[in-house]
Amino acid sequence: MLKIKVQDLNKLFDAISEKEPLYMPLEKAGEANYGLYKTGEKTALDVLKTVKSAKDLFFPQSETIVKFKTEGKNITVEDIREEVKPFVLFGVKACDFKAFEVLDKVFLADPVDTYYQAKRNACTVVTFACRRPEESCFCKVFGIDAANPVGDVTIWKDDENLYWRENTEKGSKLTESVRYLFAEGGEKDVQNQQEETRKIIEKLPFSSLDLSYFENTEMMDIFNRPEWQKLSEACLACGTCTFVCPTCQCFDIREFKASNDQIIRYRCWDSCMYSDFTQMSHGNNRTTQMQRYRQRFMHKLVYYPENNGGLFSCVGCGRCVNKCPQKLNIVKVVKTLGGKKDD
Ligand code: SF4
Ligand code: SF4
Structure with a gap:
């Protein structure tokens, strides 16, 4: 287990984003949603629920899938897919992380959705354990432990520190690149926080929903x-x-005429x-x-x-x-x- 002081978090975000695009909860117009971090950005890591979920990063609300060029009666298909460069998705809560499993069973089943797959493969997911779940939360009903999500790296946060645990090879690679910012320790703090969080979850009004x-x-x-x-x-x-x-x-899936000789096919939620x-x-x-x-x-x-x-x-x-x-x-x-x- 590693830890970093809360006041040094911007150094961590800057260090990650210097190497790979970093997507995390950001505050825009009074709402928290996942967005591309840039130095000086107003982060919203402590917001329990972003308005839209993290699925946006793999299955965007609107996405171009192919372009067509027309010349008289001839049509040329332009495959616009490019190699997706590695990126980091930071601060995903246990419920949203579990949702990736639900989406994977749809998009990665035969025939594989290669648009989704490319983004999924390129991503290192840093999950964020919940500290104070609220009344509308009921992930426990689905067997999810909000105090111990998995992902490539798991983080916990209290008022003093952010705690970091690598879980996978991708997670180790990310850890290696920012290791110099961290000190060792934090097991006991994380354990205490997990116990507190689980006590809160037990008392939530929907935690005993019967399926x-x-x-x-x-x-x-x-x-x-x-x-x-x-x-x-x-x-x-x-x-x-x-x-x-x-x-x-x-x-x-819809199409529109982008210019006299180009048609764009896109998909949208x-x-x-x-x-x-x-x-x-x-x-x-x-x-x-x-x-x-x-x-x-x-x-x-x-x-x-x-x-x-x-x-x-x-x-x-x-x-x-x-x-x-x-x-x-x-x-x-x-x-x-x-x-x-x-x-
Ligand atoms: S579609 Fe119906 S159930 Fe869904 S948010 Fe709107 S009013 Fe509510
Ligand atoms: S509670 Fe369930 S149905 Fe409602 S938005 Fe979350 S995952 Fe979807």
Whole structure:
């Protein structure tokens, strides 16, 4: 275990960013989101939840995938993919890190999404253990230990120091490059902090959510529950929940004419909450908001685990709990359909 004084953190960020692009939570317009660190940037490492999750770095909100050059009736395809240079993603919380596992099972399954894969391979992930999780957090329900995330390097922070543990070969390489800034020690401080954090987690209001109903009930019985109607009634179809969610992975592919002879094809995040989502030539297979709402939660709690060895595609980050303008969220669904009813 290594440690560095909190007042020397900018030296650490500068040292990392001199060697490789460093992406970390930054404060912009009063909000914290992952961005490219530059010396003097206002960092937001202590913010518990960035608005958008760290998935942006591997699966950006909008991404050009190919360009076409037209000349009369001829079209030339331009593959714009370039080698992704190594970069560091710093300060990822345990829930967002677990979300990478959910995304990997989609984007790295055959046929592999090479855009996602290239960024994933180039990245060294530094995870950041939570010190004071808040009421909307429920990662524990999904077996995540917020006090001990993995990644290539894990960091903990208190008012005095940042503690650093390398976990992988990539992590050792990063450690080597900044080792001169660190002193040895910190095991006991980290251990104490972990114990405190776990005590807080035990007391959080959603930590005892019970998912067994979704594990032990026939898919169609869940699908046909009449409560979906009431649960979805207030939904505005704004898509906020899907855009802040670290595991949502739906995208659309579109094209636009960039100039007289160039067409750009790009992909951008989409939402199963939208009425025009996956519209087909024969029309739409989900025609009501109830059906769309049900689809989102059936996917998180039933379809995805069914296809991925029981892994839920929610990591309990609580962003949808905080951000839905109608106070709808996955916790309400779990409680209504089968969770602990006395919370
Ligand atoms: S954030 Fe709330 S209102 Fe908006 S689509 Fe999601 S569930 Fe519906
Ligand atoms: S469904 Fe909600 S709590 Fe679960 S991972 Fe997505 S945003 Fe977080």
